[in-house]
Amino acid sequence: MKNKTALACQRCQTRNYWTTKTSNSREERLQIKKYCKKCAAHTMHAETK
Template sequence: MAVKKVALACSVCGSRNYMVVKKPTRVERLEVKKFCKYCGNHTLHRETM
């Protein structure tokens, strides 16, 4: 069975920089502060579909 992955999108510029494994136990969208190479800052990244 293949592993399902979702992208993390920057909340400022909207670029999808990171991929994470989708876990069935997580009911809310993942929000993590990560570095965005397009903005040049640490910004909030949210899980997208």
């Protein structure tokens, strides 16, 4: 089963991206380096609750 999760910028805490992941594939939170429009830079984005 796939769950829809939000990715939030670590610098400004804005939820910029949405992704899907399977519920049993990962136990730790997903972290990806993405572009944040508000910060105007590439920053780390982490999965939120």
